[in-house]
Amino acid sequence: MKTVRVGSRDSGLAVIQAQMVIDAIKKYDSNIEVELVTMKTTGDRILDKTLDKIGGKGLFVKELDEALRNGGVDITVHSYKDMPMEINSELPVVALSEREDERDVLILPVKQGDKSKPLGCSSKRRMLQLKALGFDNIEPLRGNVITRLKKLDDGEYCGIILAAAGIKRLGLENRISRYFTTEEIMPAACQGIIAVQTRKGEDTRYLANFHSERSKIVSDAERAFVAALDGGCSSPVAAYAYFENDKLVLRGLYVNEEKNIAIKGIEYGRAEDAVKMGISLAKRLKGEAC
Numbered sequence: 394m395k396t397v398r399v400g401s402r403d404s405g406l407a408v409i410q411a412q413m414v415i416d417a418i419k420k421y422d423s424n425i426e427v428e429l430v431t432m433k434t435t436g437d438r439i440l441d442k443t444l445d446k447i448g449g450k451g452l453f454v455k456e457l458d459e460a461l462r463n464g465g466v467d468i469t470v471h472s473y474k475d476m477p478m479e480i481n482s483e484l485p486v487v488a489l490s491e492r493e494d495e496r497d498v499l500i501l502p503v504k505q506g507d508k509s510k511p512l513g514c515s516s517k518r519r520m521l522q523l524k525a526l527g528f529d530n531i532e533p534l535r536g537n538v539i540t541r542l543k544k545l546d547d548g549e550y551c552g553i554i555l556a557a558a559g560i561k562r563l564g565l566e567n568r569i570s571r572y573f574t575t576e577e578i579m580p581a582a583c584q585g586i587i588a589v590q591t592r593k594g595e596d597t598r599y600l601a602n603f604h605s606e607r608s609k610i611v612s613d614a615e616r617a618f619v620a621a622l623d624g625g626c627s628s629p630v631a632a633y634a635y636f637e638n639d640k641l642v643l644r645g646l647y648v649n650e651e652k653n654i655a656i657k658g659i660e661y662g663r664a665e666d667a668v669k670m671g672i673s674l675a676k677r678l679k680g681e682a683c
């Protein structure tokens with residue numbers, strides 16, 4: 394009998410996401426044995442620094458990539474927004490989930506908070522857009538979602554900003570106090586989409602029920618935009634693609650920190666031109682910010 398070993402980070406959200414993939418495999422063929430293998434990544438261990446200071450997104454995938462390479466696991470499950478822009482062709486992404494709510498949300502402490510405390514958020518992308526909305530007392534916040542909620546409920550912050558997707562998957566939707574529209578806070582590229590990665594040559598037909606072609610198209614557009622802006626590693630960048638009838642729409646936010654310029658743009662096109670749209674929007678915004 395076939396056994397599929399599924400690699401995941403060990404955070405509560407990561408395990409729920411891996412379980413969604415496992416359920417889809419079981420639904421495809423209940424005879425397939427599926428085993429969950431969890432591990433801590435460097436990104437989970439170093440919590441006192443913001444990600445861009447310690448080497449970026451690669452830190453969440455290094456150990457999982459290694460397990461794929463050495464055969465410890467057969468597939469790995471990631472939040473697509475946490476995956477680096479360069480993906481080794483030996484370790485291809487072979488399936489993407491349907492997109493969960495892409496918006497960012499405000500969470501308040503369980504007990505009435507202290508209004509003098511800062512608003513916590515974990516990325517420059519959020520910080521910059523919150524400032525533009527008039528919030529000014531903002532402090533960085535790291536750790537996995539459960540850790541962040543604990544810091545909030547311990548009274549360190551007056552509120553925190555998180556992705557709706559993670560909160561909903563954790564079953565904590567009732568904690569959401571306010572949804573920001575994607576115009577107010579443009580999401581990170583691929584926010585709300587789960588990616589499954591494997592080793593080249595693996596037969597992953599068992600993921601057929603999991604994959605969404607629509608997610609592939611919107612994520613191609615968003616990631617092409619970010620990649621064309623040098624990966625968005627240190628500068629804040631946001632991208633959100635969606636369908637309007639049959640047309641693909643891509644919105645992007647580009648920030649030139651040196652010049653203190655932030656600009657947004659929009660591009661319309663066809664699904665098959667997703668990548669081209671990303672590159673073209675990036676070029677246009679970069680040009681405008683010069």
Ligand SMILES: NCc1[nH]cc(CCC(=O)O)c1CC(=O)O
Nearest residue numbers: 472475555556558559584585586
């Ligand atoms: N950077 C952490 C991270 N990676 C993915 C999600 C949420 C789930 C998703 O976007 O699919 C989160 C938490 C957050 O940003 O609030």
